[in-house]
Amino acid sequence: MxxxxxxxxxxxxxxxxxxxxxxxxxxxxxxxxxxxRRRFYQxxxxxxxxxxxxxxxxxxxxxxxxxxxxxxxxxxxxxxxxxxxxxxxxxxxxxxTMHLTTLCNTALDNPTQRNKDQMINAALKFLETDTVCYRVDEPLALVELQKNEWDPVLEWIENRYNVTIGSSSSILGPEIPEATKDTFRQHLNSYNFWSLTGLEYVITQLKSVVLSLGMIDRHLSVQEAVLLSRLEEEYQIRRWGNVEWAHDYDMYELRARTAAGALFVHLSSESSSIKRKLLQD
Structure with a gap:
């Protein structure tokens, strides 16, 4: 109570x-x-x-x-x-399994002693190697899958933030315009240090700024963002099969970490108080 x-x-x-x-x-x-460790508290x-x-x-x-x-x-x-x-x-x-506790500890201890500018620069580095920006030339089925699944997300984020990102099958990836980086830098700067800690965690899980912002902005669900981040792997599994327990475990863990990171971003931005009974028997 x-x-x-x-x-x-x-x-x-x-x-x-x-x-x-x-x-x-x-x-x-x-x-x-x-x-x-054995539970030591009541x-x-x-x-x-x-x-x-x-x-x-x-x-x-x-x-x-x-x-x-x-x-x-x-x-x-x-x-x-x-x-x-x-x-x-x-x-x-x-x-x-205690991802929220770990993220709080990271924000409090700041073990790498970084400031907001350094965290934002690190996040923007992921934009240059974003998962949804790197495309394959073959096989044709995977080329079409990437186009059908990733292009709508890219179109959404370009319209949402009025930026140009693009995609490329070159090993160098697309060349991100400086204006795009400046727009995202300004947007990321609006987050507080705690929220940036959570956002950076999500980005490292999905290897994608595009998918991370899509999920934080509630354009994508956690499940959708995770599946899109693993698009090529899921394609290969459907084609060649997989070790079922290993695939399921990896998917579960990635969903759990991604969901915790997104929740942390939203909760660390929360300013209202909870004034009701929290748990009921």
Whole structure:
């Protein structure tokens, strides 16, 4: 239950009990693919600190980042999402599934010590090698598939932002006009640092600025964006077959990471508070 009358708001989830401590710092290796740990807390809660930022508490111990900073998020909506991520863990904590927590830690610790301009420049580098801009010359069926599936997305984004991008079958890819880069630079600069962190994460998953913005702008669903980013691979699988479990696992993981990144972008831009019961039994 969220207590809106208290300036230090709190919302509680629950499981099993352990002794309390002032703060809790989880190992910096928890974002690796194999990191797991036995669940060591009963209750997950959020509270609003004096600064107005929201904190995550595990049995009343304040969560810290791998870098040792107090784990704080800018709004209530994101705090609830992260708390739900921790509460969803069962006997074993599967840190590699906690994408929102990882993105928050990245924004808070900023391990590469980059500023917004550096992040925007990195994102624009992907535009020069965008997945949907690189086309094949053969086989004809794949050429037509790329044209039919990717061209509408390119047309949408060119109209949406009044830019020219184009496509090419050359190994060098299309030559992106400077005016296009300037337009996207201005647009990306409108995002705050946290949202840029999430957007960059999505771009690295899809290898595409075009598909990422299409999804963030809600022109594409997560499933559509992921399938379009894997168009050639899916074509080859339909033609030659695949190792079913491996393909399904890769697809599931990519969807999960992409969806988490998109959610992080939207939640980190959220300014409103949630003033209703968060979970009902």
């Amino acid at each position: 969220l207590h809106t009358s208290d300036p230090r708001r709190k919302c509680t989830f629950s499981q099993e009990s352990v002794p309390t401590e002032p703060a809790l710092s989880v190992s910096s290796k928890y974002s690796t693919a194999t990191a797991e 209750d997950v809660s959020i509270s609003q600190g004096e600064s107005g930022l929201y904190e995550i508490n595990l049995d009343r111990r304040k969560l810290k980042t791998p870098g040792g900073k107090l784990f704080t998020v800018p709004n209530e909506a994101l705090a609830v999402a992260v708390a739900t991520e921790w509460d969803a863990q069962r006997d074993t904590l599967k840190f590699y």
